[in-house]
Amino acid sequence: MDTRLGRILMVEDDPRDVELTLTALEEYNLANEVVVTHDGAEALDYLHCRGEFSTRSGENPAVILLDLKLPKVDGLEVLQQIKSDPKLKVIPVVVLTSSREEKDMVASYQLGVNAYVVKPVDFHEFVNAIRELGVFWAVINVPPPGSARK
Amino acid sequence: MAWSIPQQQSARSISLRYGVALVSVALALAPGLALQHYKLRSVELPLFLFAVAITAWQAGVGPAILSIVLSSLCLDYFFLEPIYSFDFTVADIPRVVVLIAFAALIVWFSSIRRRIERQLRQARDQLQMEVEERTQQASLLNLTHDTIFVRDTSDVITYWNRGAEELYGWTPEQALGKRSHDLLRTVFPAPLDEINAELLRTGRWEGELTHTKADGSWVVVASRWSLRRDQLERPAAIMETNNDITARKHREEEIRGLNHELEKRSTELEATNKELEAFAYSVSHDLRAPLRHMVGYAELLRKKASSVLDDKSQRYMTVILESASRMGHLIDDLLAFSRIGRVETQKTPVNLDQLVKEVLSELRQETGGRDIVWRIGTLPVCHGDRQMLRLVFINLLSNAVKFTRARPRAEIEIGCTHEEKNEVMVFVRDNGAGFDMKYVNKLFGVFQRLHHPDAFEGTGIGLATVQRIIHRHGGTVRADGAVDQGATFYFSVPRL
Numbered sequence: 001m002d003t004r005l006g007r008i009l010m011v012e013d014d015p016r017d018v019e020l021t022l023t024a025l026e027e028y029n030l031a032n033e034v035v036v037t038h039d040g041a042e043a044l045d046y047l048h049c050r051g052e053f054s055t056r057s058g059e060n061p062a063v064i065l066l067d068l069k070l071p072k073v074d075g076l077e078v079l080q081q082i083k084s085d086p087k088l089k090v091i092p093v094v095v096l097t098s099s100r101e102e103k104d105m106v107a108s109y110q111l112g113v114n115a116y117v118v119k120p121v122d123f124h125e126f127v128n129a130i131r132e133l134g135v136f137w138a139v140i141n142v143p144p145p146g147s148a149r150k
Numbered sequence: 151m152a153w154s155i156p157q158q159q160s161a162r163s164i165s166l167r168y169g170v171a172l173v174s175v176a177l178a179l180a181p182g183l184a185l186q187h188y189k190l191r192s193v194e195l196p197l198f199l200f201a202v203a204i205t206a207w208q209a210g211v212g213p214a215i216l217s218i219v220l221s222s223l224c225l226d227y228f229f230l231e232p233i234y235s236f237d238f239t240v241a242d243i244p245r246v247v248v249l250i251a252f253a254a255l256i257v258w259f260s261s262i263r264r265r266i267e268r269q270l271r272q273a274r275d276q277l278q279m280e281v282e283e284r285t286q287q288a289s290l291l292n293l294t295h296d297t298i299f300v301r302d303t304s305d306v307i308t309y310w311n312r313g314a315e316e317l318y319g320w321t322p323e324q325a326l327g328k329r330s331h332d333l334l335r336t337v338f339p340a341p342l343d344e345i346n347a348e349l350l351r352t353g354r355w356e357g358e359l360t361h362t363k364a365d366g367s368w369v370v371v372a373s374r375w376s377l378r379r380d381q382l383e384r385p386a387a388i389m390e391t392n393n394d395i396t397a398r399k400h401r402e403e404e405i406r407g408l409n410h411e412l413e414k415r416s417t418e419l420e421a422t423n424k425e426l427e428a429f430a431y432s433v434s435h436d437l438r439a440p441l442r443h444m445v446g447y448a449e450l451l452r453k454k455a456s457s458v459l460d461d462k463s464q465r466y467m468t469v470i471l472e473s474a475s476r477m478g479h480l481i482d483d484l485l486a487f488s489r490i491g492r493v494e495t496q497k498t499p500v501n502l503d504q505l506v507k508e509v510l511s512e513l514r515q516e517t518g519g520r521d522i523v524w525r526i527g528t529l530p531v532c533h534g535d536r537q538m539l540r541l542v543f544i545n546l547l548s549n550a551v552k553f554t555r556a557r558p559r560a561e562i563e564i565g566c567t568h569e570e571k572n573e574v575m576v577f578v579r580d581n582g583a584g585f586d587m588k589y590v591n592k593l594f595g596v597f598q599r600l601h602h603p604d605a606f607e608g609t610g611i612g613l614a615t616v617q618r619i620i621h622r623h624g625g626t627v628r629a630d631g632a633v634d635q636g637a638t639f640y641f642s643v644p645r646l
Contacts (some may be wrong), residue, residue, distance in 0.1 A: 014439060014443075016443040016447075017442075017443070018444070018485070018594075021451075048624055068435075069435050069436075085525070097435070098435045098436075098438045098439050098442070099431070099435045100485065101430075101431055101435075102489075102493075106376075116312065116357075119442055120442075121438060121442050121445055121474070121475065122445060122475060122478070123442075123445045123446045123448075123449035124449070126442065126445075126446065128168040143526035
């Protein structure tokens with residue numbers, strides 16, 4: 001399974017959420033190829049291979065897990081920039097948020113998000129959700145050509 | 151109106167006029183004969199001329215000619231040789247000719263004079279009629295409630311009606327001869343030159359003016375100007391008709407003020423609504439995150455330390471997790487409750503039968519193993535927001551399921567009464583724990599619970615949500631029950 005694992009780009013500002021998510025992924029050996037960026041600007045730097053990421057190999061991640069409430073550049077704006085960039089728009093994006101607000105969901109789908117997941121409060125449900133996301137997008141789903149694979 | 155004088159009267163006046171000729175000639179003849187008797191000659195000619203002159207003067211041309219003929223005959227008969235005969239000698243011809251010529255001259259002059267006199271009289275009568283007519287018209291203008299005045303081309307007031315006096319407070323005597331714009335301190339809506347140009351071009355002008363009254367207060371008038379031109383098409387006078395619209399202006403001003411206030415309020419409301427939305431968003435996002443962390447880390451801790459934790463510590467852990475989970479539900483329910491107040495209702499025809507079936511199939515997954523008798527009556531189609539009404543049934547039916555838990559055989563009935571014409575009254579009845587009617591008014595309040603959480607779990611928002619949704623549909627909710635006797639919840643929604 002590991003040999004076919006795709007790279008996951010996680011955009012999350014809350015270190016606890018990062019830790020819990022990584023813990024959930026670890027249980028299923030999905031955490032190794034997770035790249036964490038802590039705000040929208042950093043995520044865009046990573047995707048465009050600029051700033052501190054200027055030396056990385058230019059492959060796209062297999063999936064982006066995107067929080068909506070982010071410092072500097074917020075999630076919806078990141079999503080909008082990704083989906084309007086011809087090189088980046090092929091990357092599957094999953095919004096992973098605390099917000100149950102309908103307007104966030106509608107706005108995300110209008111911008112072309114591939115999935116919208118509300119983080120469950122219950123830890124077991126949370127772990128299940130993260131695991132299923134990881135397995136589906138990083139393992140089962142065949143990503144577009146040019147995506148990073150381990 | 152001579153033509154309407156009776157024929158008889160005109161005939162009498164004709165005979166009277168010719169009578170004047172006869173009498174005056176007779177009156178001239180008498181002294182002539184008397185003087186002749188005393189041998190005083192040549193007096194008769196001027197006497198006859200005198201008679202002709204009087205006749206011409208008094209009775210007109212016709213009688214004057216008659217008097218000339220009579221005078222000539224009398225002269226010939228009584229005074230020319232041979233006397234007392236109409237024969238006359240050639241030597242007498244000059245005297246007769248002189249009489250006739252002189253008399254004709256007098257008649258001619260007299261008739262000219264009479265004609266001039268008649269014309270003058272006619273002109274005077276006409277003038278008098280005109281004056282009367284004008285006076286009548288002016289008094290008519292005085293009768294109107296409108297304010298009317300006339301000013302000449304240099305704006306000097308030449309006419310001032312009663313309406314003007316009543317509105318502005320100046321009598322005609324005070325106003326006439328004054329320049330109107332100075333007297334009224336007119337404030338124009340546009341430069342006066344432009345207004346005058348339009349008046350000259352079209353003959354009319356309309357607009358709103360502000361005038362100052364005699365008492366110093368001001369008045370807004372709807373003003374109409376009409377230009378009168380003389381026979382040579384030169385501007386002669388301007389008639390200004392003004393209507394007091396001060397009250398209307400005040401009302402307009404008031405309405406504008408109220409509108410402004412309304413706009414301000416609605417902006418404030420909008421801002422409040424936005425704030426509320428931002429608050430709800432913040433609650434949704436920011437309150438749930440720490441809660442998730444609490445649950446997550448507690449869960450991780452329990453996993454890691456389960457071997458070293460004793461039973462008591464294990465229970466503490468469970469309480470922490472349950473409380474956090476309960477708070478999660480509270481937040482979710484509260485957000486759903488607040489969303490009902492914020493979002494627009496989207497009303498369509500809703501088949502309640504079908505809606506109840508859907509909700510039931512959802513609930514049956516949670517009621518496995520329980521003995522529940524469902525009695526479902528026929529429900530009509532109503533007019534409402536399907537998603538919201540679904541929430542109503544979910545809340546009421548899951549309540550019914552929850553509070554009948556202690557019954558070995560639960561009975562839940564759903565139906566509707568047909569009392570009202572315009573609305574549907576739906577009820578949900580159960581044979582569950584019921585409630586004390588003493589607390590019925592607390593039932594629909596947010597976070598109000600009539601049972602201990604140990605007995606029946608819940609956040610206390612369900613019935614508040616039901617009430618809010620039904621109120622947004624313009625309907626009512628009520629409850630009926632007794633402790634251990636079950637409860638019935640009624641709600642009404644508009645019929646289709």
